[in-house]
Structures are given as C-alpha cells and as structure tokens.
Amino acid sequence: MKNILYIKSSLQGEASYSTKLGNAIIEKIQLKYPGSIVDELDLVSADIPHLKPEVLRAMFAPEPDQAAISLSDTLVKQLFAADIIVIGAPLINFTIHSALKAWIDHITRAGVTFGYGENGPIGKVTGKKVYIAMSSGGVYSEGPGKTNDFVAPYLKAFLGFLGMTDLTVFRAEGLKVPGVKEQAMEKAVNSILID
Template structure:
C-alpha cells in the first residue's frame, strides 16, 4: 500500500511504526492521570507516561494519509494496535464532547486499512465475525477520520487461498489507489 501510494511522488515523506516490534505501552493508571492533568502540573512520571501519546498524536495530525496494517486476530485487532489507538484517542485533543454530541478533531485525513485474515470475512457465513473493519471505521470516525478504505488480504489459511490472496488484494488496492490523492513531498 505504501509503495503504491508513494510511487507517483517518490520523495514523499513516510513515517513507519512497526507495532509488533516497537509497541506502544498499554494504558495504565499513570497514563490516564497524565492525560487529564494539565501539562504544567504533571509529575515527572506523568510527563514520561504522556510522551508516547503526544508523539503519536503529533504524527497523526501531521499526516495526510495513514496506512494501518490490521491483522484479524481471533476476530479482533491485535492488542498493540489497540494500545496505539488508546494513545491517540484523547478527550479535548483528538475528540471533544459538545452539546450536539462527540466531535472528532482529526479531520481531513485519508486512511487505508490493510486487513489480513486467514479466513474470508468480507462475505459469506463469517461476515459477522469480522470485528476489525467495523471497529476501526467506528473509532477512527469518532476521532474525525471518516474517509477510511479497507483493503483485504483474506483467505490466506484456506486451501488455495494463500496462492491468490495477496494478488487479489494488490489488484483491489491498485483500483482503489488509482483514484487516491497524490502525496506531496
């Protein structure tokens, strides 16, 4: 996905986070305390705890396009992806509550989700078991990122599926990206 997006403008800036090898910490009490404590009043431990969140939010706000790799693990997202989401979902910063209801503050972003699964969950009897696409579309939308495209590499554990899953996904991605916004340097 990233290669396809950057091909028209090879000088594009790309920031990569490999959550499998460098995960964000799962939220603990000190993180939550730091989120709700004004910056000037944070203890040294709170200042340390909030830095991952602040950095992740800064990167999301600076990005034009986000590409999220999301394997379907036991019908949901990996805990490392959930931890990253927990760090970017911050009241008053990436969303707020108004009299009209919640408002996402991360606007104007295009998001591609590369969703991989051993089975086929986009159609057929397992459709109801896919909690990845609906969850990501909901939580990202809540934060203001409503332009979300799901590209699936599915059926990788099915007989014959592993031989064609990636090619099908790349063809699908190619069609979707043909109409994608062009990245700038």
C-alpha cells in the same frame, strides 16, 4: 508530496501479509504522490505498552506528569503530522492485535483528538486519508465468516469517531483457506485503488 504514517502491527516480521499489502499500498501512494515521506511505526517492535493508570491520570490532569504523557504526546503529534495513514491490521483472534489497540488507546485524548460539541462528540483528527491493510486466515468480507467481521467495522467506527472518516479497507483474506489462499495476495494487491 504527502506525509505518510505507516503503522504495522504484525507478529510475523517480513513474512507478514498485512505488511506486504501495506507496502503495496505505500508503493501506489508514492506513484500518485512522488516524493512522499514515509514515517514508519512498527507497534510490535516498538513494544507500545498498554494504557497504564498513571498515563490515564496524566491524560486528564491540568498539569500532567510529563514523563507519563510523553509517549501519548509523541504518538498524537506523529498522527497529526500525517496527511495519509496506512495501517497494517492482521486479524488476531477475531480482532486487531493488542499493540494496535494500545496505539489507539494512546492517541485517544479528550480535548486533543476528540471533543464534545452541542450535538455530541466531535473528532479532531480531520483531513486525513486512511487505508487499512487487513490480513486474515479466513474470509470475513462475505459468506459465513461475515458475522464475525469485527476489524473493519471497528476501525471505521472508532477512527471515524476521532475524525478520520475517509477510510478505505483492502483485504488479504482466506490466507489459510485452500483454494482461496493461492490467489489471496494477488487479489488484495489488485484491489488497491488510491483515491
């Protein structure tokens, strides 16, 4: 049994492909770890705000303004409570949706989720398994689109910086490409491997 944090960031509600793929990942995790608890966080409907000056100040204040820091504290606590994190990541204008970026900004806390050692930064969010459910209109894992494949490398690099180095990406891609889109979801779901 595992604690799963399931993060969604689609603008398309139930029609979302990243959510469909994320749901399939959750199902397969449940098969491997029956009785797992899923804590769902829809960043778009929760309307996670951009990082504001008062929040940034509170992050570095010795005695922080509790009201300003409370959302960040809640999101960090929720993250630390998870054994497995599933992130629905639709491709929006070549990158992640800004709500997902806002979540990343709120969970990135010096001295809490990362620190500095003699040899540079040290991620403190360790021991987690992360699965990314990507969805995109085009194809970015190979071919001409690969030059613009920013989402998977960014999430790998940044979540790795915070200590989440065990990360696997599954892609539903080419969802708007005739001849590819017809098989895209089936291919994505079949690619899911829970290790």
